[in-house]
Amino acid sequence: MHFSNPLLVSALACAGSVAAAGVVGEAFGFAAGTTGGGDAEPVYPTSIDELTGYLTDSEPRVIILDQEFNYIGSEGTTTEDGCRPDSNTCPDNGGQDAINGANWCDGQTAVSVTYDTAGVTSIDVGSNKSIVGSGTSAVIRGKGLRITGGSNVIVQNIHITELNPQYIWGGDALTLVDTDLVWIDHVKTSLIGRQHIVAGYDASNRVTISNSEIDGSTSWSASCDEHHYWAILLLGEADKVTFQGNYIHHTSGRSPKVGGTTLLHAVNNFWYDNTGHAFDISENANVIAEGNVMQSVKTPLNEGAELLFSAPDDSANAACQDPLGYVCEVNVLTDCDSDFSSAAVTSFLSSFEGEGVTATSASDVANSVKANAGVGKL
Template sequence: MSTLSGSVTLGEAVSVSGQAEGFAAGVTGGGSSEPQYTSNINKSSLLITATWYTAALKALEVASNKTIISVGESGVIKGKGLSFTNGASNIIIQNIQIDHITTARTGRQHHIFGFQTNTRVTLSNNYIDGDTPYSTGCDRYTYWIFKIEGFDDQITLQNNYIYKTSGRSPALSSSTLLHTVNNIWYLNNGHALEGGNTIIRDYNSRLFDTPDLSTADDCECALSRTCEVNILTGSGSLTSYTNTSFFSDFSDLTIAPATSASKAEKNVPNNAGISKL
C-alpha cells in the first residue's frame, strides 16, 4: 500500500501555472471546476489514498478534461504510473500538456506512447532522472526513456532535462512528428536517439542535427521563427541532414518557441521538475 498525501492551506489558490506551448497549446484540463483537496485525512481519505499491488500491474487511469496538480514538493506518486487511454484528451498534469514533473527510479520507460495515434501532446519542463538502482546494465543508467510508437503521433518535447540515460531517449517508430525544443541530454553513456529513416523530426536548439545558419529562412517560413543552432558535445560525428521537406507536416500546428542552445543549457536544469513553477 502507498499513500498519496499533501496539504493545502484553506483559501490557497490551486491552479495551473502558465499555458502549454507546442502541439498541446490550448489544453484546458479541468478548467474552472472546483478543486478537490483535503484538510482532514479522516474525512477525505478517498481523495488522497490509493491501494495497489507492489508490482504495479495496472496504471492509474486518468479520464478526459482533468487537471492534476501537486503543491510544493509533496506530490509524489510512488510505485505507480498514470495512464491516458480510450481516447482520453484535454488533460494537464503539472508539478507531479505534462509539465514540471520529476520521474525517477523506473526499471525502464518513463513515458510511453502506445500504438494508437497520440496528437497535441506536449511534455515540458520535466526532469527525467535516469539515476536508478534498477538499471538493465547494473550501472545506474536508465535504458529506454521515451517509447514513442503511435501512428502519426504529434509530440512536442520542450525544456526537459534528461539525465543519466543509456539509450532510446527517445526511441521512435511509425510516423511520429516529434518536435524537440530546448531540451538538455546530460550524462548519456549510450545513444540518445533511436529511429529509422522515415522518422520526421526538427531538432531545434538541441543536440542532434545542428541546422546550418543558411536554413534560417526555411525555418522562418515553416515555423514562423528562425531555427536555433544546436550544441553537441562528447559525441561522435553525425550525418548532416539537409532535407527540409518535412516542414509541411508542421502546417496548422502550434510551434513551441525556442531560445538559444546556450541559454537552454544554463536555464533548463535549474527549472525542470517538481516545485520549479
C-alpha cells in the first residue's frame, strides 16, 4: 500500500521503513518501486570532485551528503553577449537579463553577461543512485543534477541553490530526461536562474516529486517583483508524474507548466504567494488537481487549459471512484483573483488507474506541508 499524506509518510519513515540504506521511507505514486542504490555500502564524499565521480559512475551508489559542496568558481567565469528581454523592465532594480541559452536571445537587445560557468551545466547522474542528505547539512551550491539515460534514482533531503540566479538560462536545479523511476523527496531548490525542476522533452516516464520546497524568493526576477517565474516545467512524452505534499511559494509563473503528453496528479500541495499563474496546461497534457491549497495565487490556472480535472465539488468528484478507488478531494483557494472550478474534464481519469495514492482533505494541507516539506524534515 502506498500513502500520499505527507504526515503519514513521515510517520512511517520515523518507524524505520526504508527503501535503501540511507533513504528514509519508500517511493510511492507513479515512482513506486524505485530503490536507487539499494543496499550498496554508503559512501561519504568530501570534495566536489569526489561527489561528481560518485554521481556519474556506473556503480549502484548510496551517496550520503553531510556537508556543503560548493561548485561556484570551480570552472571559472564566462563573459559573453547575452540579452535584455522585454520582461526586464527593471534592469537597475532586480530584473533578470539572459544568457543566450538555445539561441534564446535572437532578436533581443544585446548586453554583456558574466556568469559562473559551473552553474549552466548540470552533473549527469547515473542509474541506480540514492543521493541522500544528512540533517540540514546537504547543500549543493552552484551546480544542478541531470538524471538522464538511465533509471532508478532517489534524490532526498538535498538543498540545491545559487545557479546564476541573476540570469535566465543560468542553470536548472533538477533535470529529468530519457529516464524512468525517479523519486525526488524532501528536496529544496532556491536561487535558480532558470527552472527549479524540468522534465522533458524526451520521456521521463514514472516520477514522484514529494514533500519538496520550491522557493522562488529572489533578488532577480523576470517579473520584477522578487518572485521567480521559471519554476516547474513538465514536458515529457507519456510521463506519469505524482506531485504531492510540495510547498511552492514566491513564484510568478510555470508552477507548473505542463505539456507534452504528461499525466500529472497534483495532490495535497500548498501554493503560496504567486504573483502570476500556477498551472499552465497545454492541449495534450492531462492533469488531476485535488486536495490542494492555493493562497494568494493571482491566477491559479492560465487560460487555454483543456484537460484538467480540478475536483470542483463532491458531486463531480465522485467520478474519481472507479479509476482511482476513492472520491477526489476539493481544492481550497483563498485570496486568489480567480479559481479553476469550471475545469472538470473526466475523460482521461482512467489513465491514472493504479497510481496507488489517496488524497486527504485540504483542510490541514497548508500546515502539514509547511511542517514536512523541504530539507531536515524527514
